[in-house]
Amino acid sequence: MLEFLRFQKDEEQAWDLFVPKTNNGTIFHLRSFLNYHPESRFKDHSVMVRKKGSLFSLLPAAEQVLKGKKTLVSHPGATVGSFTLPENLSIADSFGLVKKLIEYAKNEKFQCIRISLPPNLYQRRLSNYMEYSFFKFGFVYAKREVTSILFLEETIEKTEMKFRPSHLRAVRKAIDKNIVVKQSKNIEAFYAILKDNLEIRHGVSPTHTLGELMNLFNLFPDKIRLFAAFYDELMIAGVVTFQINQRVLLAFYISHDERYSDLRAVNILFYNIFEWAIKSKFEVFDFGIFTVNGEPNMGLGRFKENFGASGIFRDTIELNLDC
Template identity: 50%
Template sequence: MNSKLEVYRFDELEFKDWDDFVDRSYNGTMFHTRRFLNYHPPDRFQDHSLYFQKKEKQYAVFPAASVNEKNGDILHSHPGTTIGSLVTNTSLSLKESFDLVTALVKYAQDENFSGIKITIPPNCYSESMSNHVEFALFKMGFTYVKREVSSVLLLPDTAEEIAKGFKPSHRQAVRKAEKEGVQIRQSTNFEIFYRILENNLSKRHGVSPTHSLKELELLQAIFPNKIILHGAFIKDKMIAGVVSFILNKRVQLAFYISHDENFQEKRALNLLFHKIIKEAIQNEKRIFDFGIFTEDGKPNFGLARFKENFGASGVFRDTLELDLTE
């Protein structure tokens, strides 16, 4: 029986097998599933996702697309997701990691790609932390082309324990929000939240949300138990909200965070995260990711400080690239 790694291009007929593999994998997330990838219009990306097999069994998958850049077509970890990378069915040894990266590079060379670009998740997303694959990428000639920093909170077993890590300023803000009558509850009114989000991003950064309202509602319909909107309300008026993505059984990511600036003094976001983090612990999550506080590598110190008030610390979200034209 052939013990070498064989690489195949993904076929839509294998949709269910792919998602079943990701769901039971060692390091896969919602972003790696076909259910997530396929919400994009079919003409937005040129999908070039890969299957890896060993001894005729699924061994790894790589969500990817062919992206045209100045030197030709790049095999890019899927640009329609926040993170990509290789998903494996188990923790890999160092030798297995090198074998997997070698197979990926050989495939890209055989298909005449001019390079490979991969955005990897923080290694705390995996069942156990390992940098074997990242090390293999580096030793095989990949270079770091982008480094963002995400604020990650390691969750203890109980909500009582997590409170010990909160800064006094955060605890004070939570008490203020409660005294002001702020109420936290889950909501399905993405339209109201989206207006708050859109207004904030336009005013502060001159940009639009990553997803349109229609796309966000579509994703929530696909993942009704994994994409959750928590709103902060004064009576029936939403004044802030957080859209969380449940990435896998370990990790919850705050994908969108926004508040109505007219109610900033109510400290609604502090109370929102206070409740959301407690709920994540009750749901046995081990990691709460507040998202990045960098933009193209430049730090937003105010945003970092806000997240640090909850006891979060920074971890890298790296993008690596290999030039195959040299």
Template identity: 55%
Template sequence: MITLKRFMETQSKQWEACIGNSNNGTLFHRRKFLNYHPKDRFEDHSLMAYKKDKLLSVFPAAVKIENGKRLLVSHPGASMGSFVVPVNLSIADAMELGKILVKYTREQSFDGMRITLSPSLYQSRISNYMDFAFFKQGFTYAKRDITSVLFLENNIEKNLQKFRSSHRRAVRKAQESGVVVRRSEDYAAFYNILVQNLSIRHHVAPTHTLKELLEIKNRFPEDVNLFGAYLNNEMLAGAVNFIINEHVVLAFYISHQEKYQEYRSVNLLFYSIFNWAISKGLKIYDFGTFTVDEEPNMGLGRFKENFGASGVFRDTVELNLT
């Protein structure tokens, strides 16, 4: 029998241990990540699932009031959520987790749920047991985004062969122009580029402030890395990458200075990042989503495809309980 209990801060060590020994846990599921947000920003309602008094799974979540309805949702401060489960999760346990989650939310007077699932490729052993369990409980798709993923080979030359010829030429052009790529701690310079780029292209501000980005870096100094493409010591482009588990690295922020586009610094930037990721034994580079409200940004999707990337689902499911 599986039971659900609400998470308490005193259980953080047990929570973190569960993530470390799981099939699908990521940096976004960790309390150290979730807790960088101010305590009054979200009403945390995370859960812990026990089987025979042993911790089986954790479920990061929060309360959200939407259109007068009280919802249990994947933690709004993270890119993804759902149950973090062991590698050997059985179909029976998955079905019971889905069943008791619905029972719990009804008992706690929630009007519904919305859960953002991690891509299946993030798992050590691919399993759709939890997806199946959710749909058996009546969940439906709320949103289906596409994220671009690149499978990393065991050396950079093999990955270079996946590039479109135009992207390979762009890498050479950047190198010949004197552009160099290196890891950087100059988050302020990158953030200035990011702010300008988002303002010009989309008339929006970054999701995170510079202070928040630096706080995340401080909490995960080995897993959060900024790479910059430089010409004469000026940053032309940069990317903040999160190593989210043992085999996946995610591009969290990417930006460049439009006025230096002729140098093709972004192409060399990613070539260098792939080489670094391969050296660390990582297997997948996730460029992030290129869909907004389920509409693809065709130019952005094509740009990522030219590195050899393809699209996989990042799904959000929901259940109405009223």
């Protein structure tokens, strides 16, 4: 019997200690990550699931009004969400989770449920039981994005064999131009590059404010890193990586100074990140999505493919409850 209980603040420690024990827990499931947002930004409605009195699953969630409906959503402060799951999840328990979720949402007077599913490769032990269960109970796709995934080999030499020749030449060019790559604490310099780049290319601002990003670096010094490329000691490009879990590393922000594009700093940045990730025992590198509301940025997708990446879904699903 599964019991759904609304999360209480005094359970934060128990929550965060539980996440790493699960099959698919990520940095985005941690309360210590979700709490960097001001309390007033989201109306938290996270859920803890118990089975026979023991903690079984966690669902980071919030209340929002979407299209005029009171909606239980995967926590908006996280890139992905859904339930944390045990490695030995049974089909019966996956059905039970979805059935109880619907009952709970109806009892709480929600009119819709919207869940952001993590890519399958974020799991240690692959399983589609939850997706199967969601759809058996009537969930449908709300959005399907595509993220670019690279499987890292045991050495950088074997990994670079997946690169297209043009990308290998770009790495060599950056080396010839004396581009230096290293981890950096200069978040302000990177943020200036990021802000300018997003405004020029897309007319938008970064997801995080500078203060929020610096706070995240302080909260997770071992899980969030800035890899930066320097030319004559000037930062000209950077990649902010998030350690999703023990096997997956995500590129959350990628940006460069347009004035130095011909130096191919981003190419050598990724080469060095792959090398570091392999030594750190990561198995998968996630470049992030190259689609927005399902529409592809073909140039960005091709850039990631040239490193040997391929695309997998990052899905959002929903269920109208009509209650």
